[in-house]
Amino acid sequence: MRSLVRFLCLGILVSFISLALGCNLGSGETVEITLNAVVTGEGTVERTVDEYPWESVNISPSSYKMLITYFALERDDGLKVTLVDDESAELLDFSGSVGADGLFLARKAIPTGTYVAYEMSFTYLEMDVLCSFNVPSWSTDAAHALVTDTHDAGGSPSPGSYTIRQYFNVDGQFQKRDMVVNAGTEESPNWVWMRRELENSEGNRKFFLDQETHPYQGCIDLFADEDFWGANDTLDDEDPEIIIESGNTAGGLDAKITTFTVTVPKTLLITVDVTSSFNFWEDSTNSTYYNGTLDFGPSYDEIPIGEGAIEYFGDKGFHPFMPKFNLKML
Known part of the structure; x- marks a missing residue:
């Protein structure tokens, strides 16, 4: 009888210890992961005729930078693990060859488990594109360096490589949806906006x-796209920061993830596909701007307004797209 009691007590003790161990199994286990990023699709051009006499052109930038301010993984049980925050924000420069493994973004010990989603946020995308800048002769900016440097002696567009920055979140005086060009140098940048239209009237010639x-x-x-940007283009309580979520398709977004499980150290790779990520309409009827490159310039309506034909100094319909994002484990 005493042997039976001792056996039962031992069984209960073993069961209790096993239960305790089972509850703690994996609860404190972490594993180091490395997050890299790589860009693909640089330097390509696609052309289709959308609406005669305008031809739709998709181009890919020759170099690319991205200021990432937030990146987090989400486990299948809802746990979110932040890899990049404001204090560890990274300006990724994809210029030139970065190799198959991409650029280093973060390294961190994360809980083991299966990860099914991610979130990310970035302030701006910065790209170099072959382009020219064009204005009518009466414009205040006819003698601007960006204009004169991108025209030959005969006045025809002679494009060069210039840096365009696209804002997806607020940064100082720059707002969501802003597209600006560097009118300075790489060492001393001067980011300026460009007007859609000019009027031949005093004060509106720039x-x-x-x-x-x-x-x-x-x-x-x-x-x-209001679903993507929100009702306003400024950062306030009613229009928060733009967060890119895997699986989201708003604004043409294509953010994917290949579900992965981590139990040992691994490397993750976020691929940024910029193929045909800048679209514009080019005049295809013997125009000086039908030259296969991006020609920035305004339209203007002759004075008196509404009585003259609208003219375009350059291409039209500038429409930068979001790159495609895909996260997977190497």
Whole structure:
């Protein structure tokens, strides 16, 4: 009888210990993962005729930068693990060859488990594109360096490589959807807005807007999509930061993830596909702007307004797209 009691007590003790161990199994286990990023699709061009006489052209940038301010993984039980935050924000420069493994973004010990989603946020995308800048002779900016440097002696567009920055979140005087060009140098940048339209009237002759306050209206900007940007283009309580979530398709977004399980150290790779990520309409009827490159310029309506034909100094319909994102384990 005593043997039976001792056996039962031992069984209960073993069961209790096993239960305790089972509850703690994996609860504190972490594994180191490395997050890299790589860009693909640089330097390609696609052309289709959308609406005669305008031809739709998709180009890919020759170099690419991205300021990532937030990146988090989500486990299948809802746990979110932050890999990048404001204090560890990374400006990724994809210029030139970065190799198959991409650029280093973060390294961190994360809980083991299966991860099914991710979130990320970035302030801007920065790209180099072959382009020219064009204005009518009466414009205040006819003698601007960006204009004169991108035309030959005969006045025809002679494009060069210039840096365009596209804002997806607020940064100082720059707002969501802003598209600006560097009118300075790489060492001393001067980011300026460009007007959509010019009027041949006093005070409205400038194409480039070099100022500390945001112009808010009438500038060349990024694609319009309220579901993606929110009701407003400013950062406030009702229009929060743009967060890219895997699986989201708003604004043409294509953010994917290949579900992965980590039990040993692994490397993750976020691929940024910029193929045909900048679209514009090029005049295909013997225009000086039908040259296979991006020609920035305004339209203008002759004075008196509404009585003359609208003319375009350059291409039209500038529409930068979001790159495609895909996260997978190497």
